[in-house]
Amino acid sequence: MSEPRTYEVRTYGCQMNVHDSERLTGLLEDAGYVAAPDDLQADVVVFNTCAVRENADNKLYGNLGHLASVKEKHPGMQIAVGGCLAQKDRTTITDKAPWVDVVFGTHNIGSLPVLLERARSLEEAQVEILESLDVFPSTLPTKRESAYAAWVSISVGCNNTCTFCIVPALRGAEKDRRPGDILAEIEALVAEGVTEVTLLGQNVNTYGVEFGDKLAFGKLLRACGEIAGLERVRFTSPHPSSFTDDVIAAMAETPNVMPQLHMPLQSGSDKVLRDMRRSYRQERFLGIIDRVREAMPYAAITTDIIVGFPGETEEDFQATLDVVRKARFANAFTFQYSKRPGTPAADLPDQVDPAVVTDRYLRLAALVKEVALAENQTFEGRSVELMVSEGEGRKDADTLRLSGRAPDNRLVHFTPVDAAGTRVEVRPGDVVTVTVTHAAPHHLVADSPVLSVRRTRAGDAWEARTTTKAAGVSLGLPTVGVPAPLADAPACG
Numbered sequence: 001m002s003e004p005r006t007y008e009v010r011t012y013g014c015q016m017n018v019h020d021s022e023r024l025t026g027l028l029e030d031a032g033y034v035a036a037p038d039d040l041q042a043d044v045v046v047f048n049t050c051a052v053r054e055n056a057d058n059k060l061y062g063n064l065g066h067l068a069s070v071k072e073k074h075p076g077m078q079i080a081v082g083g084c085l086a087q088k089d090r091t092t093i094t095d096k097a098p099w100v101d102v103v104f105g106t107h108n109i110g111s112l113p114v115l116l117e118r119a120r121s122l123e124e125a126q127v128e129i130l131e132s133l134d135v136f137p138s139t140l141p142t143k144r145e146s147a148y149a150a151w152v153s154i155s156v157g158c159n160n161t162c163t164f165c166i167v168p169a170l171r172g173a174e175k176d177r178r179p180g181d182i183l184a185e186i187e188a189l190v191a192e193g194v195t196e197v198t199l200l201g202q203n204v205n206t207y208g209v210e211f212g213d214k215l216a217f218g219k220l221l222r223a224c225g226e227i228a229g230l231e232r233v234r235f236t237s238p239h240p241s242s243f244t245d246d247v248i249a250a251m252a253e254t255p256n257v258m259p260q261l262h263m264p265l266q267s268g269s270d271k272v273l274r275d276m277r278r279s280y281r282q283e284r285f286l287g288i289i290d291r292v293r294e295a296m297p298y299a300a301i302t303t304d305i306i307v308g309f310p311g312e313t314e315e316d317f318q319a320t321l322d323v324v325r326k327a328r329f330a331n332a333f334t335f336q337y338s339k340r341p342g343t344p345a346a347d348l349p350d351q352v353d354p355a356v357v358t359d360r361y362l363r364l365a366a367l368v369k370e371v372a373l374a375e376n377q378t379f380e381g382r383s384v385e386l387m388v389s390e391g392e393g394r395k396d397a398d399t400l401r402l403s404g405r406a407p408d409n410r411l412v413h414f415t416p417v418d419a420a421g422t423r424v425e426v427r428p429g430d431v432v433t434v435t436v437t438h439a440a441p442h443h444l445v446a447d448s449p450v451l452s453v454r455r456t457r458a459g460d461a462w463e464a465r466t467t468t469k470a471a472g473v474s475l476g477l478p479t480v481g482v483p484a485p486l487a488d489a490p491a492c493g
């Protein structure tokens with residue numbers, strides 16, 4: 001029997017892409033491929049691309065250029081390009097990089113194995129881009145990256161038309177998944193040991209629009225609260241325009257829905273919001289935050305902000321700074337506006353001078369840091385319950401610490417020793433209680449003894465997976481990280 005072909009998936013962009021890559025991995029493994037060991041060239045390299053970032057196309061063609069010579073030395077090697085950039089550029093990819101074997105779009109990721117096979121047998125590139133969703137991606141096989149936390153897609157696409165965003169053009173109109181299917185997937189995940197899920201949609205607050213239930217998202221959160229063994233529920237991203245109070249009530253009244261909200265602001269200026277075609281205004285945004293804080297006093301609120309949108313004046317920018325101060329964000333992803341080809345804003349007059357954009361960006365970043373630090377300092381001396389995570393503390397090996405996430409998703413690095421100074425054994429997915437000793441803008445430190453350890457089914461699942469992996473059975477984990485914490489990656493909405 002011949003050796004199975006190996007694969008590598010390279011992922012760029014948002015959580016949606018990270019989750020799609022879990023499906024690509026699952027599909028490839030179902031078709032008999034195995035993950036390439038780290039030190040060996042894969043037979044199939046799949047790029048899951050993002051069109052949102054500036055210069056995304058230059059970077060992709062640079063990477064493809066590098067692979068051309070690698071491919072020459074590896075007969076039979078195949079290169080596939082999928083994701084948003086593929087949906088946008090289509091045949092341009094094979095025109096510019098004729099050594100690419102397969103191009104597939106955001107609507108037909110399920111076709112990848114067939115397209116690879118067809119490209120091999122016909123010895124010619126296969127480009128297949130669909131204009132609308134083929135099958136809801138959740139019905140495809142999935143190879144989950146983490147044993148203890150999982151993404152669960154509730155909708156794809158977006159019905160909004162924010163002028164800076166390419167997503168509606170590339171991902172299409174919103175399509176909602178049936179609540180029963182979502183809950184069945186979560187139950188199956190919990191049965192496998194997962195204790196945390198993040199519900200994923202471009203705009204979770206409009207979930208249900210397709211089947212005519214405006215209250216569907218709040219109901220879904222409450223239904224998650226009924227699932228035994230599910231300890232933490234998060235979601236991304238809500239949209240301030242469609243955020244309703246029943247969702248705040250559902251969050252506050254459902255114990256396993258975490259006190260955390262990542263709600264994109266984008267700008268604090270009503271004029272800029274209007275130009276962005278985002279239909280809420282500053283007052284509404286701050287009103288939602290007030291009501292969330294009233295219902296959940298310790299909720300951590302994070303956001304996305306764009307500076308330098310066309311026509312943004314110093315006064316508009318000051319309005320953004322004002323919201324950052326009032327909202328007391330635990331963190332904010334800040335972006336310098338750049339023209340994204342294919343978006344309406346790319347053609348707007350009054351593009352802001354790049355030097356001004358950079359200056360505002362630096363001032364905003366400094367304020368965000370100051371506010372985040374002040375918020376984090378309120379945690380010093382407080383006890384928090386952490387779910388131990390994997391791969392989140394870059395310096396953990398040097399500091400002998402481990403890392404975990406608090407209920408509100410704050411990242412905490414802790415020293416795993418008990419009161420007697422003995423190292424406590426904990427695994428990713430287990431739960432510990434620690435006392436915060438030090439605050440930094442983007443994390444907390446707990447160097448006092450661990451107060452308690454709870455071994456969980458999630459920790460068992462992590463251990464079972466790690467043991468199997470160590471025994472030499474390839475689990476085909478893709479080359480992307482564990483589900484990114486909400487506060488570490490930009491989201492839409």
Ligand code: SF4
Pocket residue numbers: 158159160161162165166167168202203239492493
């Ligand atoms: S920014 Fe978010 S809400 Fe706006 S169009 Fe893009 S995906 Fe939709």
